[in-house]
Amino acid sequence: MLSFTEENYLKAIFKISEKEKKSASTNSLAKHLETTPASVTDMLKRLSEKELIHYERYRGVTLTTEGNRIATSLIRRHRLWEVFLVDKLRFDWEHVHDLAEELEHIYSEELISRLDAFLNYPKFDPHGDPIPNAEGRFTIRNQMPLSELSTGQTGQVLGVKEHSNAFLRYLNQIRVKPGTTIKIEERIDFDASLRIQVDNREHCTISYPVAQALMVKKI
Amino acid sequence: MLSFTEENYLKAIFKISEKEKKSASTNSLAKHLETTPASVTDMLKRLSEKELIHYERYRGVTLTTEGNRIATSLIRRHRLWEVFLVDKLRFDWEHVHDLAEELEHIYSEELISRLDAFLNYPKFDPHGDPIPNAEGRFTIRNQMPLSELSTGQTGQVLGVKEHSNAFLRYLNQIRVKPGTTIKIEERIDFDASLRIQVDNREHCTISYPVAQALMVKKI
DNA sequence: AATTAATTTTAGATTAACTTAAAAAATATT
DNA sequence: AATATTTTTTAAGTTAATCTAAAATTAATT
Numbered sequence: 001m002l003s004f005t006e007e008n009y010l011k012a013i014f015k016i017s018e019k020e021k022k023s024a025s026t027n028s029l030a031k032h033l034e035t036t037p038a039s040v041t042d043m044l045k046r047l048s049e050k051e052l053i054h055y056e057r058y059r060g061v062t063l064t065t066e067g068n069r070i071a072t073s074l075i076r077r078h079r080l081w082e083v084f085l086v087d088k089l090r091f092d093w094e095h096v097h098d099l100a101e102e103l104e105h106i107y108s109e110e111l112i113s114r115l116d117a118f119l120n121y122p123k124f125d126p127h128g129d130p131i132p133n134a135e136g137r138f139t140i141r142n143q144m145p146l147s148e149l150s151t152g153q154t155g156q157v158l159g160v161k162e163h164s165n166a167f168l169r170y171l172n173q174i175r176v177k178p179g180t181t182i183k184i185e186e187r188i189d190f191d192a193s194l195r196i197q198v199d200n201r202e203h204c205t206i207s208y209p210v211a212q213a214l215m216v217k218k219i
Numbered sequence: 220m221l222s223f224t225e226e227n228y229l230k231a232i233f234k235i236s237e238k239e240k241k242s243a244s245t246n247s248l249a250k251h252l253e254t255t256p257a258s259v260t261d262m263l264k265r266l267s268e269k270e271l272i273h274y275e276r277y278r279g280v281t282l283t284t285e286g287n288r289i290a291t292s293l294i295r296r297h298r299l300w301e302v303f304l305v306d307k308l309r310f311d312w313e314h315v316h317d318l319a320e321e322l323e324h325i326y327s328e329e330l331i332s333r334l335d336a337f338l339n340y341p342k343f344d345p346h347g348d349p350i351p352n353a354e355g356r357f358t359i360r361n362q363m364p365l366s367e368l369s370t371g372q373t374g375q376v377l378g379v380k381e382h383s384n385a386f387l388r389y390l391n392q393i394r395v396k397p398g399t400t401i402k403i404e405e406r407i408d409f410d411a412s413l414r415i416q417v418d419n420r421e422h423c424t425i426s427y428p429v430a431q432a433l434m435v436k437k438i
Numbered sequence: 439a440a441t442t443a444a445t446t447t448t449a450g451a452t453t454a455a456c457t458t459a460a461a462a463a464a465t466a467t468t
Numbered sequence: 469a470a471t472a473t474t475t476t477t478t479a480a481g482t483t484a485a486t487c488t489a490a491a492a493t494t495a496a497t498t
Contacts, residue, residue: 005485026446039486041447046484058446058493089333099330106321114308224455245476258456260477265454277463277476 004105007074008033009043010052013063014071023060072136078104079125080115086126087119093126093177094168128159128178128215144218146182147194147211154183155216162213174204182216223324226293227252228262229271232282233290242279291355297323298344299334305345306338312345312396313387347378347397347434363437365401366413366430373402374435381432393423401435 002010012032016024026044030037048055052067063071081103085096113134116122123139124130130138143158157180160167171177175198185203186195192208221229231251235243245263249256267274271286282290300322304315332353335341342358343349349357362377376399379386390396394417404422405414411427 003484027444035485036487037446038448038488042485085330089330089337091329091333095329099325099327102325103322106318108318110310110314111304111308111318114310118308222454246474254455255457256476257458257478261455 001107002070005043006047006050006052007070007105009040009047010063010067010071011074013053013061014068014075017062023062025060029061069136072132074104076132076134076136077106077112079129079131080112080119080122082125082127083119083122083131084115092168092172094165094172096126097163124159124178126178127163128157142217143215145212146184146196146214146216147192147208149184149216149218151184151187154181154219156181156219157214157216159215160213161215167210167213170210174198174206175202176214181219182214220326221289224262225266225269225271226289226324228259228266229282229286229290230293232272232280233287233294236281242281244279248280288355291351293323295351295353295355296325296331298348298350299331299338299341301344301346302338302341302350303334311387311391313384313391315345316382343378343397345397346382347376361436362434364431365403365415365433365435366411366427368403368435368437370403370406373400373438375400375438376433376435378434379432380434386429386432389429393417393425394421395433400438401433 009029012029013024016028016032020028026037026040029040029044033040044053044055044061047053047067048061051064052070053061053063055061078100081100082093082096085091085099086093091099116134122131130140132138141158144155145161146155146157149155157176157178159178160171176182180199183197183200184194185197187193188195188205193205194208194211195203195205197203228248231248232243235247235251239247245256245259248259248263252259263272263274263280266272266286267280270283271289272280272282274280297319300319301312301315304310304318305312310318335353341350349359351357360377363374364380365374365376368374376395376397378397379390395401399418402416402419403413404416406412407414407424412424413427413430414422414424416422
């Protein structure tokens with residue numbers, strides 16, 4: 001049985017290696033986990049001892065098969081709980097992360113498989129991130145940043161690549177969420193911002209970084 | 220913010236004082252929490268420091284107003300999660316205690332009030348124990364052990380006073396749960412066991428301790 | 439290549455929660 | 469009341485997870 005802390009390290013290693021497509025460094029882990037590099041080194045030794053990570057001094061870490069299995073299971077639990085909180089308890093999507101962060105540590109195959117069934121085996125969480133199935137497999141979808149659509153094209157929002165409260169609240173404001181359709185009406189040369197139409201109704205202008213964080217499929 | 224351990228101590232003190240109607244002793248706490256008396260003394264000092272308990276060396280402990288508030292909130296959370304697990308996730312009642320024991324430690328007013336609403340403000344958990352409301356008030360019901368009914372009388376099961384897996388599984392077997400009606404058909408003088416009829420259908424014989432653990436209302 | 443800067447690790451301490459063993463206090467028994 | 473028993477506390481030490489500060493290693497820059 002792993003401690004909360006150990007589980008959080010595995011998840012952090014998974015996320016960092018996924019994002020940067022290479023082994024996670026001590027410093028990046030320290031930043032991600034809001035702790036000191038010394039503490040990270042300490043913990044890496046322990047996780048290495050337990051054969052959950054491949055660790056060589058000064059060389060960064062990657063997950064072993066077992067470490068990867070555990071990290072994936074944590075992500076599965078996290079995202080299922082997020083679906084529960086949004087779909088069943090009617091939380092706003094910007095408020096579910098911290099709660100799911102706690103709920104995910106409750107380990108019980110039975111609990112998670114029943115929750116999964118109760119939620120009707122969702123494949124994606126409220127932010128559009130894929131929920132690994134019980135075997136750890138993620139559903140892949142064809143998606144691209146809204147910023148890559150051409151003027152005149154329409155996309156349907158599948159998810160977001162940025163999870164900060166500020167960003168999610170902004171999307172609530174302009175009434176954009178997974179499922180929403182967005183048509184690119186005009187591109188402003190000066191700063192690459194976009195004039196868009198939301199769900200065939202409202203019009204508004206969004207900055208380029210916003211368009212980069214919105215993942216869509218062309219329709 | 221209290222640790223899991225501290226919260227478990229408060230709950231244990233609450234339960235022991237409730238049951239034995241006096242201050243909880245170091246030994247009873249050690250037994251209840253499956254630890255040593257020395258560890259208990261250690262923790263009592265810390266909780267006393269935080270003004271959550273009234274503690275005098277060699278004299279046992281009681282909860283302060285604040286300690287009582289926290290313990291009651293934990294019981295509320297525990298019992299609401301049990302309702303969720305049984306009513307929504309379709310767990311058997313003998314399997315929910317340990318999971319609720321973990322879920323209860325997730326602190327969020329918002330989470331609990333939404334869960335409460337989602338479950339339709341239940342007043343009792345799957346074992347028939349009252350769920351304190353947000354203000355900490357328990358609903359009181361008129362109830363008595365089945366063993367106190369006279370021969371010929373009928374009662375409706377409201378809950379159980381014994382929560383062991385073995386007992387709950389036995390009740391499943393004889394198809395008794397909250398809501399079930401039981402008619403006393405005969406009392407066996409030799410060992411005070413009872414011949415009963417369940418839900419106007421099956422007949423069976425139960426021992427006196429079983430009849431003591433079944434709480435009913437006369438109908 | 440040598441120096442500087444950044445990153446990572448070690449060393450040494452701290453804290454919460456726990457343990458065992460021995461001492462102290464309270465309670466029960468003769 | 470004195471003694472024995474039980475209960476509780478203290479003392480001393482352990483372990484996981486953290487920290488700060490200093491040392492070691494690697495990477496970057498001149």
